[in-house]
Amino acid sequence: MAEDISIPTRTLILGCVRRDGYLDAAELYGVAEACGMTEMQVRLCLRRLVSEGALEQVGGRGRRAAFVARGDSASQILPELEYVHFAYRQDAGLEPWDGRWRLVGFSVSEDRRAARDEFRDHLLYFGAAPVHGGLYVSPHALGEVFVTEAERLGIVETLAMMESDRLSLGGVTDPRELAGILWPLASVARGYEDFLGRLERRLGRANVDVEGSGPDAVAGDVFATTLEFARAIEPDPLLPPELLPERWSGVRARRRLADARGMLAGLGLGDRFPTLFDWLAAIDGGSVDGGAAVTAGASGRRG
Template identity: 25%
Template sequence: MGRDRHRGPDRTLTGVEHVEDAEIPSEPAGVAQPRPQSLVLAFFGNHILEEGGRCVYSGSIIDVLGRVGVGEQAVRSTLTRMVGRGLLRRQRQGRRMYFGLTPQAVRILRDGGRRIWQDGAVNEDWDGTWTLLGFSLPDSWQRQRHDLRSKLIWYGFGALFSGLWIAPGRVDVSGVIAELDLAARIKVFHATADETTTDIDRMVQESWDLEAIAARYAAFDKRWTALEATDGHTGDPIATRLLLVTEWLGIIRTDPRLPARHLPAEWPARAAQETFRRIAAETQEPARRVAGELLDTVPEEPDDGTP
């Protein structure tokens, strides 16, 4: 079967599934261990999202993820799980199986692109408002508590007190509350702090683990600038870009984007973001060319509802 390629603009990079993986990473700073699902989503965000209704051959996905050390069986298992989770859809053509994005995955990827390119890692334009979310859940609701905490971390909340979480800016959590069916047990307020009685710098330090956040940015910047200095990022641009984007979004998805004026001087997110965007720009066209030669894609057929 011949390849049917269609290359579109490459502006949105990727997103990640924030339902399953929203916990703050537990691995040591400086160690990049991206999960296969995050890599698959990054692959689709890099090369399929802006294609406009395309599906990609499973063998192409296996080939690209193999370049970053993910084995064929792990890729196949991940694709199957992602179909079950409603993130991907299958499409058979002859003896080949192709995979395309579901509307849910498209939303996740576009949200990731917004966080990368529009929001960024440095919050310079904070307007002084906070979103406060209070909840009261029975002790036996451990799963609901975990799910709510994971969602709140994704949306940039930190624990102000037990049962009271806070995030900078006006955060719309109505979708989270509805999804978890917790409307009767959650109250949300938008407010400003009384700075005559509230030390905001101290509040930020107590509600978020600034040292851990800063360490992840510093480790990212150190590792990728060192790779760039040795031209180690140019050998396989499609693999480099896949790892770069996956790791970067893994960091910023757990960054609450706290107001820059309430963070320590020389906050490392700024330098890390400059490094990320520089290497992303350097690898964009080379990765696009490799993808054009490597990926077997076909037009997406109407979904008949079959999983």
């Protein structure tokens, strides 16, 4: 059984949809059981997804049923793939930092508090860090993204933006030191380290499970591990390597996830990868178009 992680039934079902949109009920129930879910639990959620139009049943009944995904249902559970692509590109040295800091300032009156709070959340969501009240900083060229959001909220007239190749906070000017002050990197690193520890334990028993408990047990572990990776990367501001500590755990986590995919494929499980895992572990920064802009990579976070 997948250890110590709560997986929503809806997330598991949509995460087991294959890349071509096909969902095999027999495989789904096997993974669900490995994750500690009951057949009734899965069956009721399948009915809800069909009634909502996210899935369409195209054959069979019960465990012999087949479904196809409709619309963009997978986007409900996948972390923003453009964001993950950008992470892998940074790991591969394909998105070097230009050494410039981008500052975003705004001042919105109390009677427009909802717009102010939403814009602040938008800045944080894209990895900008608060410097002082109403002033945020990012190493990424996200000006267009922020202006577009400010226009949508009707507060663009309050926006002030500037770039500088030097930033000083309390007398600190070293870029790596500044990053450690501005972003909660220690907390992000702990999330990645926890993910890596769980991944190693699961990989260590994968061979045993394939021979003993069967591929469903491994598939359940794979799904849980991938969900943990999605949770680990979510708070990561994806700072340029020039601002990160040596042997950054985020780089190691992404590299190990890709390695795990190759190992599990070697055990004959390649056709059993849940979509969530197949998408994330197969991403290779070098395979992304070389002209991808930072704004394109980051804008995917919004989904």
